[in-house]
Amino acid sequence: MIQESTSSSVMVVGDLNARIGTHQGTPVSKDHAGKFEMLIRAAKDIKVDTNGKNVIEMCEDNSFTVLNGRTQSGGDESYTFKGGQAVSTIDYCLINGMWHNRIDDMQVVPETFSDHLPLAIQIDLRAQPNPHDNKLLPKLQWNDRYRQQYRAQLEQKSERQDCQPEAPNIETLTNWIKIAAACMQKPTHYTRKQPWFDSECHRARQRSMITWKRSLHTGNADEKREYQEANTAFKTMCRKKRTTTIGIWSLK
Template sequence: MLQPPSPNQGYEHVYIPTKVRLPVGILVHKEFVEGFKATLINRGGQVIEDFDTRKGNTIQDPKYDDYTEHQRDQIAPYIHQSRLEKSLRHIREPVNSSNPHRGKDGIALLVNPAFKYPIHHIQHEHPLLTKFTLTVILNHKLLIHCLYLPPSLDSETIDDILALLPLQYHSTTSTLICGDLNARLGSHTGDSSFNPRGRNVWNWLQSNNLIVWNSRLSFGQPTNYHFQGNSIIDYFISDTEFQSTQLAIRDDRSLSSTHKFMTLTFEVPSLLQRYDDSPLPQRLQWNLDKLKNKNICHQYRTTLEHNLGPLDVDFNSLHDSSSARNLIDRVVEIFSFSQGVLDAGSYSCF
């Protein structure tokens, strides 16, 4: 069952003795400290419980041999802090918040290589949509908006983004909106709170007759777990009914975030259809090597001369056409010329 993350967050060092009398500190998450110690002792190991690296008597570096006890006590906390800073470099990113390479406000779309339908990325012109949305169209049918609305945005900006967000493009039949909106919709989704952002989003949902799949398939199930409380702020929204729809909010997959991993599976029959719903024409292929045969080459020439005999094609006349009628006549002649070449090749070179 889903449950809030443990409030016992953080790391601590577990010190164990070594043969050279210098203890080794192992950095362990607080959730696993007691289990780690018990396992170590059960396997014949030892744990130093009263080892305090902030005390001067723990300093073994020879360069501090001339320091007095008082001086050692003063320098020990700084040495301890230096060791902690080195340890932080080996801790995963959520703890090492000073990582300069960590992303911010980013949206990414990952596509399964087995997905065989065309994907078109929409480049928004408005700076608000460019910054807070990622939009694609699948197979000319399904419009998808990946949306992130950070808590720092004011109410007016939220309304502007939602109003600018296109809910339909040429040829699209369905629209899906997904992402972290930081909006709590209260009783509409089974959340315990209805925040001001939620009112903006709810008015937008109502005015566009949009479907909130969280309400239908995971009512009351939090998407974000925080020590201040749980909330529903990540959504799947659509403008049409999907078939065989399932929404899963996973608590067994860590994203190194308070937000839970969510998946929405559904069927859109129109997505599987070709854009123009017409079969692809079969491409004609000629074996031009056959023209090396004198008999076939002669046959091709004879057929081509026969097909083009009635035509008097002057390509330069296209530039001199004085009327639409003359232009149409020239186009018809060129088409007939092309068809004559095609028929001759098809007759001789297949």
């Protein structure tokens, strides 16, 4: 459903039968402090199972934010399943796109209509999407083996800065971190999650993600249109590849 959706803003709510532990989903920026009280998710259920790993992967692939354990009313990330002595969190609300700006609150309601507790989500339909409210935080790969090298580079740049009359600004500090962390960054290779997902699909997905991030950053209408075209092209390609592969299997 997500792959075939033409919308850049999706909300997934319900029983995913998955335990994702303390996984954070896409990090929420400080711009969301008014909406999401908990920038770091709270989680009572810390176990991660096989289905949970698949959900985590889906969140990363589609830039979903896991809303459980982030909001004011749901800050303690209550269990959503209670069956006998067993308790767990397997029901979630995942959001991306404009929903970051329109969700006011979410909580697990202590009603025992079944062994699953309902999720109550408060949505402000009057709020206008703000492209600058859902920027992704930059994420660098970390490898503990390079900790000392990373630290030495930062200290070296800091010592040089001590000779300057002015303190470094945010852009300068960010650039220092990127340079110091360069030794940890490895070229990413696509993982064939489905038999039909080939390098052509991977390139189309990369283009879709790049244009999406650029449209969020600029808020430009042309950039948004470019993202929608790239995203539609990617999903159309995936549908064709999947259909062709299933067709070949059927003939065999």
